[in-house]
Amino acid sequence: MTRTTQLSRQSSQERQASLIQAATTLFAKKGFNGTTTKEIARAAGISEALVFKHFPTKRALYAAILAEKVTVNELLGAIEESAKKQDDRRVFTLIAGYRIRPDVDPTLLRLLLFSALEGHELSDMFFGKHHKVFYDHLATYIQTRVNDGAFRPLDPLLAARAFIGMVVHHRLLHEIFGVPMDRPYDDTVSTYVDIFLQGLVAAPHTSGARKLRTRI
Amino acid sequence: MTRTTQLSRQSSQERQASLIQAATTLFAKKGFNGTTTKEIARAAGISEALVFKHFPTKRALYAAILAEKVTVNELLGAIEESAKKQDDRRVFTLIAGYRIRPDVDPTLLRLLLFSALEGHELSDMFFGKHHKVFYDHLATYIQTRVNDGAFRPLDPLLAARAFIGMVVHHRLLHEIFGVPMDRPYDDTVSTYVDIFLQGLVAAPHTSGARKLRTRI
DNA sequence: ATCCGGCGAGTGAGTGATTACTCACCGGAA
DNA sequence: TTCCGGTGAGTAATCACTCACTCGCCGGAT
Structure with missing residues (x-):
């Protein structure tokens, strides 16, 4: 296993950003129902539990993504x-x-x-x-x-x-x-x-x- | 409960047809991952077990739908x-x-x-x-x-x-x-x-x- | 006519695996 | 000591899928 990055502690904001990044890729590839929270956690290099420290539900994470990705005009x-x-x-x-x-x-x-x-x-x-x-x-x-x-x-x-x-x-x-x-x-x-x-x-x-x- | 239809036995072909019909509607509405086999069974008015008598897997049912729905030209x-x-x-x-x-x-x-x-x-x-x-x-x-x-x-x-x-x-x-x-x-x-x-x-x-x- | 035996349609009650989500707990920095 | 980022080990629910079983029908031997 090559898990060289993200061993260290990160600020809440940094974590949230990289979490959204990882989740975006997965949701885009496999859809909401096709993506598991475990996958997201693994892609972000953290435990599944931490995902729910940042977003109360999987849906909330999804909503945050849709709300955030606004085109720079x-x-x-x-x-x-x-x-x-x-x-x-x-x-x-x-x-x-x-x-x-x-x-x-x-x-x-x-x-x-x-x-x-x-x-x-x-x-x-x-x-x-x-x-x-x-x-x-x-x-x-x-x-x-x-x-x-x-x-x-x-x-x-x-x-x-x-x-x-x-x-x-x-x-x-x-x-x-x-x-x-x-x-x-x-x-x-x-x-x-x-x-x-x-x-x-x-x-x-x-x-x-x-x-x-x-x-x- | 209004379950007036489909109380009687049907031929395998009829069942398969109405099963595909019900599944098509659901897959189109909620996608493959968003649709459960229980839902499909209920929509077709049969038990979940019978679904698997007609199609070995959920994916096979989906494949049958995609293969069947060819445009009449x-x-x-x-x-x-x-x-x-x-x-x-x-x-x-x-x-x-x-x-x-x-x-x-x-x-x-x-x-x-x-x-x-x-x-x-x-x-x-x-x-x-x-x-x-x-x-x-x-x-x-x-x-x-x-x-x-x-x-x-x-x-x-x-x-x-x-x-x-x-x-x-x-x-x-x-x-x-x-x-x-x-x-x-x-x-x-x-x-x-x-x-x-x-x-x-x-x-x-x-x-x-x-x-x-x-x-x- | 009646019985019988097999067959296919149909099901209730499960199976283990996976799901989203929780909780008690840890360890390092301030 | 006290936060706070982080986790392992859960939990109840739900998932696709299975199994042992019933029921009604039909063809043929009696």
């Missing part, structure tokens, strides 16, 4: 800036890049899906912090571009969901379903943005009778 | 037909319609996600039967349209994934994350198809230098 600043310049391509690339980039931890995606599927009470909040911000932001941007006349009139929220859907689906296929992706990552983003921007711009291609029912 | 015929007529809009609408229509059982989507997340060995096959057929089909169609010159050159598989991604994401938001959808269903489909078709057609909107790196 330095990204939103960059988007805001590109939005002011009306740089469509860059706005979409930034959002797609964040959601699709392979170096962004796939753990959160799994955690999000698990919590939603298992119906955890904090799932909504987790979803709000991790997904909703993105398409609310994007929807707002699309709305302004529609008002400009740069994009054709359509439901901006629906359009935002559609774009993020493409991109999230790509991550899903790769990380959850294990579909191999042969093209380099930024190549893929570029293609997605290409398709989508051309799909949104004001000039419609009107082949035959296209009934374009759009409210708002 | 009467839909693919309709798509094929529209594809021959090169009716782009109808091809995409058919695929989107199937994947997004609210009357199509959400159970399968949950089952698919659970099996993938929990890493079940039959997940791949289940995914292949339920998802892969759709975007392989769509990719083939897109490829022919690219060859025709009707669509601009791009990776057809990537494009197919992108479109189905939009549509699956929509179901995900609604059925898994509980996001309310205020627009009627066929209105949404129409918008998605609008965006996507315009994004694919041959005339690019070329704002500035658009590097369009496409292989194949």
Whole structure:
């Protein structure tokens, strides 16, 4: 057994942090029901009893994880800036890049899906912090571009969901379903943005009778 | 207690069928680890022991479900037909319609996600039967349209994934994350198809230098 | 007609293992 | 001495799974 680390006493805060770290990995990999408190303790290098000194129940530990893992939104600043310049391509690339980039931890995606599927009470909040911000932001941007006349009139929220859907689906296929992706990552983003921007711009291609029912 | 049904003896096949039915609902709702064999037995109206007369293990029952729930592909015929007529809009609408229509059982989507997340060995096959057929089909169609010159050159598989991604994401938001959808269903489909078709057609909107790196 | 014997559907009452969680206790630093 | 981080050894409950058994039905010998 190689248990070289964590022999020493740690402060309560340090312990709690490394405990959350270990638990996050396990919950993301095997879900709430699939993870035992014994496993968590072993992964954190402590006894099972100590886990319950920090969190009263297993569920409380899980809740703490969902509550803690909020996206750091330095990204939103960059988007805001590109939005002011009306740089469509860059706005979409930034959002797609964040959601699709392979170096962004796939753990959160799994955690999000698990919590939603298992119906955890904090799932909504987790979803709000991790997904909703993105398409609310994007929807707002699309709305302004529609008002400009740069994009054709359509439901901006629906359009935002559609774009993020493409991109999230790509991550899903790769990380959850294990579909191999042969093209380099930024190549893929570029293609997605290409398709989508051309799909949104004001000039419609009107082949035959296209009934374009759009409210708002 | 209202246990009016299933007091009588049933044939092995009938039992097995109703057992699978009951188990499917439960596995989809709570996942493999979240469902107990006692629950399954109770839902099927039989004793727990009888469950194990039909399936040697809980996992075997789960495997039987994944193996059994294969999509009936009467839909693919309709798509094929529209594809021959090169009716782009109808091809995409058919695929989107199937994947997004609210009357199509959400159970399968949950089952698919659970099996993938929990890493079940039959997940791949289940995914292949339920998802892969759709975007392989769509990719083939897109490829022919690219060859025709009707669509601009791009990776057809990537494009197919992108479109189905939009549509699956929509179901995900609604059925898994509980996001309310205020627009009627066929209105949404129409918008998605609008965006996507315009994004694919041959005339690019070329704002500035658009590097369009496409292989194949 | 009646008896019989085997068979398959069905079950109650368990089995050991594992679960989340508790408690009495330890040892080093202040 | 007194906290406080840390633990070993539990506990009751629950888990998947088993076993010995009953019941009703059907086909054939009497």
